[in-house]
Amino acid sequence: MVVRADLTDYELDRLFHALADTTRRDIVARVMAGEEASVSMLAGRYSMSFAAVQKHVAVLEEAGLVTKYPHGRERIVRGNPQQLARASALLHQLEQLWSARFSQLDAVLAEPPRRKE
């Protein structure tokens, strides 16, 4: 599963910022799980105004984590797994950075015992 990040610093800022809110993570979870959700349907699930939820969806859209498409008078919110994968890839990259610290040591340990010359 090779996913190139390919995002500018600003886009990454937006992406992680979007994930740094409980309501927004919940929305992402719902739409990723396939809940066919209009903005008002989503709004019904949280104890805040419609406008507030509308703003959260806008932040997620700005981050590329969801897209909206019109269906009659409502807007259906759909998850974008690719963008999620990009965020995931960046964290994985950082983890690799860490484990790379030991890769050289690992290599030495994994090396078969050398015969005497």
Place this chain on the structure above:
Amino acid sequence: MVVRADLTDYELDRLFHALADTTRRDIVARVMAGEEASVSMLAGRYSMSFAAVQKHVAVLEEAGLVTKYPHGRERIVRGNPQQLARASALLHQLEQLWSARFSQLDAVLAEPPRRKE
């Protein structure tokens, strides 16, 4: 590599918020890569005041992404890969949520053709 998230909503908020800044992601990358870095050494690398970098490190520490330990008059910043893994795990979970949408369909498709009854 099973990593349980095990974090409250608030902690996740702090964690992703900490990652939502270019300077902070850069600091994380450096310390995860093993750069033995005091706060002032880090500060030297960015075009902002020492106090600003100090605040960024504090945000990372609050999020659990780094720890500081005293060494003489300086504080050495060290990366905490476990917390990184937790953030990573959550995103992976959300990705799984997406792919789970097709698992049932996959199962049907993978099913061997049924004999006539």
Place this chain on the structure above:
DNA sequence: ACAATATACAACCATATGGTTGTACGTGCT
């Protein structure tokens, strides 16, 4: 045509954020 619904968007407000400068304190070096 009309009422109800879904959305968009602006204005407003309190608080958080990301930066600055200034001051105080502990540690190291000569």
Place this chain on the structure above:
DNA sequence: AGCACGTACAACCATATGGTTGTATATTGT
């Protein structure tokens, strides 16, 4: 002892964020 260095922390400022209410516009159903 005295100075330089590294850190801590407070005060301050401009802007961003997360919420509200209110108003306008498009669509649906009767």
